[in-house]
Amino acid sequence: MLLGSIGAMGETVVLGWLTLELTNSPLVVGIAMGMRMAPMFFVGVPAGALADRWPRHRVLMLAGAGQALTTGTLGLLATLGQVTLAHILLLTLAGGTLRALEHAARQSYVHDVVGGAALLPGLAVLGVAMRTGWLVGSLGAGAVIARFGSGAAYLAVAAGFLAGAAALLAASSPTRATRAQPESFWRSVIGFASSMRTDRSLVVLMLLTAGAEMLGFSHQALLPSLARDVLRTGPEGLGTLNAARAVGGILGLTVASMRGPVAGGGALFVTVLLSFGGSLLALGLAPYVVHFAGVVVVLVVVNALGALADLLAQSLLQLSAPAHLRGRAGGAWVVAIGLAPLGQLQIGALAEAIDRVLEPLLETLERVMWVQRYLHPPAIGQLAEVLAPQTEALSGPLRALEESAWPDDAGFIRERLLDVGRQTLDILAAFAAAARAPDDLVELFRALRRLARVQETLYPLAPAFDPVSRWFLDPARRGDDELVARLREATLRDDDNARRVGVLHADNERGSRGGFSLYVPETWDGHASMPLVVALHGGHGHGRDFLWSWLREARARDTLVLTPTSVQRTWSLMGADVDAPRILQMVESVAARYPVDRARVLLTGMSDGGTYAFLCGLRDGAPFTHLAPACGVLHPALLATDALARARDLPIYLVHGELDWMFPVATARMTRDVLTTVGARIVYREIDDLSHTYPRDENPKILEWLAA
Structure with a gap:
């Protein structure tokens, strides 16, 4: 059993990995895993009938040799590079049929060897041996795949099955083994079906076992995607995850082997099943709360409880059946676990959807962001394409997501994804309509401004989905696995600081003016000081929207972002200045709640916000240590006062586009020259492909400049 189990678990690892490599589809991985289990539902009872008619150790030998042939x-x-998905599915289906025969014979053979009184510890010892084989098989298969490829791993699996079959050559049927009375094979099957109608406990045990298989053990279908796409640990990581399943089983069964005969087995079985379900909920959260090692620990607990549930199901089924039906009782268990593919397919289908x-x-949103960056009136047609x-x-x-059936407890994820998708389609439709009348720039800007709302709706899913979390980082940081893991763990923590981080709003609904939005990095530890970026939106804009122009970069660099909303439709560029006192008050309010690095307080802005950044940032007593206006101009009022004297030695990062149609680039060059004359420490960035739109690709450079 030990050698055959090495092959069985090795097959699970290489099957999942090879299928994922060929198809890149979690759904197809679920189908392939289902092919290992589906035959059990259809041939379980017939296989049990065969195990009652033939010497059971010979049945086990036949099943092992057959699985060696398929793998x-x-x-x-x-190895020859000729394998296709059809090969995998058909040969795995054939192997699954043989596995059904093996499972049906194995339980009753243990009863033959140890007797009913010692059945529970006997099955437990067998389970420990099998899971020790799983441990070796999973780690070994992962290592072989990583070094030699899937073909070599399958050949190693075949060797394990063959060695397991050969080890039974010296075995014999125990004297206590009871053979079925001579009768036709079909009458054997019908006879067991009749016994099920009269023994309701057998039916209940089968239903409970089937539920555990469909809802519990189906988690293995997600392990290949978990290892490759979420935890990014490769085939060796997948081997480790499957090894954790084996270790958990060994621990659970070792405890069970110390028990005597089953007492109150039914109540114990139900208790273990409920605990198994609770541990699966913990496993669902684990990848987003703890690192790889933590997921391994949770998997150990899950599979310790799963092994206990499996053991109790087998022993109770064997003890509830008369001696001449024990092989068919094993077949009933095989039928129950044959329902596992339903759970595996559902899990795979949800992941695939x-x-x-x-x-x-995410590709569409990236394109919308690209169009927003390169928006220029003469290029509207090309951007629409x-x-x-x-x-x-x-x-x-x-549409497929709308039509799919989801579990109730995951429905909120589905609805949020649908909401984001529909809003994104609305952006595409609005931009296409506006592009047909390219002289109306207002409608084009309105269409693209919706991107902020889409990001706000999508962002809460970042800790749940690795691709979403990476999308909310600037492109240069998306491959930083350690950063992504740190962000995930920080976002899902539950402490006093958890309620003070993330995206926050203060009287800043989109229908109101004069409030502000704030981003506090989720990774903030509650003590470390952070740079503060105060970012001012353009004319007719809103701080709640402009926050998303900075969140990606701030999220990766532990930076606070404060985005006020002007009192009027734009900033106080004419008449009484009603915005500056409020902005200064906001800065102090944030600094009173969070440790702001007072040596790194940046005021930046776009268009009217850039122009106002000069006015507000050069006020007497302003707290800003750096300025970074984008696509704005030097306000004439500054030239008529001594305010420019405050620019001496002030670091200023000035960004403007050569294609700017609202404020021609000549105004930016004049601003550069004036500020240089008064002694400002100027970094001047004139971007040849930038029109009058926000150059968020400059944000990383600005933050590096701020940190220097």
Whole structure:
């Protein structure tokens, strides 16, 4: 059993990995895993009937040799580079049929060897041996895949199955083994079905076992995607996750082996099942709360409880059946676990539905952001062509998501993804309509301004979905696995600081004016001081929207971002200054609640916000240590007063586009010259492909400059 189990778990690892490599689809991985289990539902009772008619150790030998043949064939095909998905599914289905025969014979053979009184500890010892094999098989398969490829791993699996079959050559049928009375095979099957109608406990045990298989053990279908796409640990990481399943089983069964005969077994079985369900909830959260080692620990607990549930199901089924039906009782258990593919397919389908939506959704949002950056009136037609294919690319997966059935406890994820997808399609439609009348720039800007609302709706899913979390980082930081893990863990923590971080708003609903929004990095430890960026929106803009122009970069660099909203439609560029006192009060309010690095307080802004950044930032007593106006001008009022004297030695990062149609680049050059004359420490960035739009690709450079 130990050698065969090495092959069985090794097959699980290489099957999941090879299928994911060929298809890149969690759904297909679920189908492939289902092919290992589906035959059990259909052939479980017939297999049990065979185990009652033939010497059970010979049945086990036949099943092991057959599985060696199926996995060895896959190994040769993969080594030669000829393996296809059809090969994998058909040969795995054949192996699953043989596995059903093995499972049905194994339980009753243990009863033959140890007797009913010692059945529970006997099955437990067998389970420990099997899971020790799983441990070796999972780690070994992961290592072989990483070094030699999936073909070599399948050949190693075949060797394990063959060695397990050979080890039974010297075995014999125990004297206590009871063979079924001579009768036709079909009458054997019918006879067991009749016994199920009269023994309701057998039916209840089968239903409970089936529920555990569908809802519990189906988590293994997600392990390949978890290892590769979430934890990013590769095939060796997948091997470790499966090894954790084996270790958990060993621990659970070791405890069970110390028990005597089952007393109150039914109540114990139900208790273990409930605990198993609770541990699965913890496993669902673990990748987003703890690192790889923590996920391994949770998997150990999950599978310790799962092994106990499995053991109790087997022993109770065997003890509830008369001696001549024990093989068929094992077959009933096989039928119950044969329902596992339903759970594996559902798990795989949910993961597939999410992946199918996220990929085109994030690609579409990236294109919208690109169009926003390169928006220029003469290029409207070309920019519309960039966005045009995304309507079709996103609509299909979104419809599939709408039509899919989700568990109630995951419904909120589905609804939020649908909301984000529909808002994104609205942006595409609005931009396409506005592009047909390119002289109306207002409608184009309105269409793109909706991007902020989409980001606000999507951001709460960042800790749940790795691709979303990475999208909310500037491109240079998206490959930083350590940063992504740190952000995930920080976002899901539960302490006093957790309520003080993230995206916060103070009287800043979109229908109101004069409030502010604030981003506090989720990774803030409650003590470290942070730079503060105060970012001013353009004319007719809103601070709640402009926050998203800075969040990506701030999130990766532990930086506070404060985005006020002007009292009027734009900043106080004419008449009484009603905005500066409020902005200064906001800065002090934030500094009173969070440790602001007073040597790094930046005031920046776009268009009217850039112009006002000069006015507000050069006020007497202003707290700003750095200025970074973008696409604005030097306000004439500054030239008529001595305010420019305050610019001496002040670091100023000035950004302007050569294509700016609202404030021609000549105004920026004049500003540069004036500020240089008064002694400001100028960094001047004149960008040749920038029109009158926010250059958020400058944000990382500005933050590096601020930190210097």
